Amino acid sequence: MTTMTIAKAINEGLRATLGRNPKSLLMGEDIGPLGGVYRVTDGLIGEFGPDRVVDTPLAESGIIGTAIGLALRGYRPVCEIQFDGFVFPGFNQITTQLAKMHARSNGNLTVPVVIRIPYGGGIGSVEHHSESPEALFAHTAGLRIITPSNAHDAYWMVQQAVDCQDPVIIFEPKRRYWLKGEVDVTAPGVADDPFKAHILRSGTDATVVAYGPLVPVALAAANAAEEDGRSVEVIDLRSISPLDFDTVTASVQKTGRLIVAHEAPTFGGIGGEIAARISERAFHSLEAPVIRVGGFHMPYPVAKVEEDYLPDIDRILEALDRSLSY
Amino acid sequence: MGTHLPSTEFDGTAVDDQREADAEAVMGQPPAQMVQLLGPDGKLGFDPVFTEYAEKLTAEALRGLYADMAAIRRFDIEATALQRQGQLALWVPLTGQEAAQIGSGRASQPQDYIFPTYREHGVALTRNVDLAELLRQFRGVSNGGWNPQDTNFHLYTLVLAAQTLHAVGYAMGIQRDQKLAAAEAPGQGKESAGKEAAVIAYFGDGASSEGDVHESMVFASSYNAPVVFFCQNNHWAISVPTNVQTRVPLSNRAKGYGFPGIRVDGNDVIAVHAVTEWALEHARQGKGPVLIEAFTYRVGAHTTADDPTKYRQSAEEDAWRAKDPLLRLEKYLRSEGLADDGFFAKVKSDGDELAAYVRRTTHDLETPDIRSAFANTYAEAHPLVAEELAWFEEYSAGFAGGEEPAGQAGKAGH
Secondary structure (H helix, E strand, O other): OEEEEHHHHHHHHHHHHHHHOOOEEEEEOOOOOOOOOOOOOOOHHHHHOOOOEEEOOOOHHHHHHHHHHHHHOOOEEEEEOOOHHHOHHHHHHHHHHHOOHHHHOOOOOOOOOEEEEEEOOOOOOOOOOOOOOHHHHHOOOOOEEEOOOOHHHHHHHHHHHHHOOOOEEEEEEHHHOOOEEEEOOOOOHHHHOOOOOEEEEOOOOEEEEEOHHHHHHHHHHHHHHHHOOOOEEEEEOOEEEOOOHHHHHHHHHHHOOEEEEEEEEOOOOHHHHHHHHHHHHOHHHOOOOOEEEEEOOOOOOOHHHHHHHOOOHHHHHHHHHHHHOO | OOOOOOHHHOOOOOHHHHHHHHHHHHHOOOOOOOEOOEOOOOOEOOOOOOHHHHOOOOHHHHHHHHHHHHHHHHHHHHHHHHHHOOOOOOOOOOOOOHHHHHHHHHHOOOOOEEEOOOOOHHHHHHOOOOHHHHOHHHHOOOOOOOOHHHHOEOOOOOOOOHHHHHHHHHHHHHHHHHHHHHHHOOOOOHHHHOOOOOEEEEEEOOHHHOHHHHHHHHHHHHHOOOEEEEEEEOOEEOOEEHHHHOOOOHHHHHHHHOOOEEEEEOOOHHHHHHHHHHHHHHHHOOOOOEEEEEEOOOOOOOOOOOOHHHOOOHHHHHHHHOOOHHHHHHHHHHHOOOOOHHHHHHHHHHHHHHHHHHHHHHHHOOOOOHHHHHHHOOOOOOHHHHHHHHHHHHHHHOOHHHOOOOOHHHHHOO
């Protein structure tokens, strides 16, 4: 076991991949000598050279589009998009080309491109630097979307994404980049399947589902609830597409109550999808409506008021109160 | 006429002159800087760079270029007829662009990889794509239709210019393959470094306005990627003329990216072949990208759903018909004694045979099962797809034996 931050864990995961697979390469803006704006690729260009760690022109469509071409030639490109709000110039390539190439070719072609996107708020930044656009991608068939919440997962999930035959988007919780955790670099252990949800905390009164940056918040809320004598189960979704409905369903069948928390706006979001599925799969187990805790239907607000926007411990506890009052 | 200047050597004609040249071009007059070897009169001219390449074409190769152009024109007529008969949902005709497509396609080598738009039926022919497979997309039975790994001819891309970036990325992969091969077998020289290959990215004058074309040229230039950008300027992006897309000859844009740009008479199959061969060599030798603008004309409609009479004069179409790529090569072949009546009769009967084959196979194209769409959404197992397929199977089973579907849907409710 080694203690490292999430950022360092991704760095080490990428280093392991580059060392193991000569066809893997990293592409992105400022990922070379600078090591990326979050230093996630720090030191890699020195070790693997500029053909494997490619500083690209500032063009997101260009990054994704050329990555598709590299993948068609047999390479495993890992693209870094600098910030969540800057992925949209590449949205066309991701949704009309990357997601559909395998289907368009009747299964003859695969495009195993990985796209890393630092996402989420809470860093006091300017516009376009704090968004959570995962639902926009989850709606597109052909993509896989994962989001680690801890260092061990981060280390393994980035490598598993590169090994996957399908395109994978990794949403990285940027405000947790410096969160430290134990990493077993010898074996993934419970993290052997990147598309499975993990039950982080067992409980009997209600289930809280969260992912990415809100996982520590959900755990803290569960701890606070315990002091009031409420037993809350916490699930780290880990994968948004595919979504591990089996794990969530089994939990709700046990607890009867479900709260889903994410930073993204609740309208049209992942929470709504989970609520709909769970109402179909576990209707008779539900003691209360599924309650969503998330962002408001507005552009991500300015930094000075983002604390009023972001779900926190109290907002999850308030939702828990509402759920338990049914 | 007959001379050219690659844009790296372009001396910077005043913008107004360029506009004038382009305005002339839109009116149907070829501008000054355009490579042309075989004129509409069927006479072969001279070019200081490209004549050398043209001279490599044997009589047999020239006859082959004619036969290919005739075959794809016959195919185009047949596909248009199939659309009119309701056998195809849509057809994208290429008539007028045969020389641009056959000339460039025949200049490529098997190890090169081609990224077409959705009108490159002529290039598909040169890459040995089964033309019946090419119709699958237009019959609505596939979004692709062939396996690009068999022919190095990629699937058609309908989102304009998206494929230009794929082409550059693919070319970046070729560069890395060569380095990996050299690293694995050091000291064995170029032979062991893998067959040198290049990529061709096709696009049109309309798509030249797309941001992806710009980004692809920036990436290609930055990494010196072995890619040839082949722009067929067919003068009309559905209903909008080229001068709305650009105020300068498109080939001049290459100068801004720092690689050669050449305008070639796109109705001159000999010049197109020569220029493309030169450009592919240039790319394969590690000298970087080239932009070719093939100056041609879409004689027919954009698609079978289009009506050109609403936006252009028939006189313009007539003027371009006079520059027909097949007619001028026929004149040349006959005047030089390289082909006789027997050859042209054979070409015609081969074309009719191809048309019959396409007609027959189109009728027989199998409608796929939607289960193949479930199977091909992801390469690896996906629980949601599996769950929805299972539901679909159960739902479908409810109709077995010709039972009324009513009631089943509600019962099976997903």
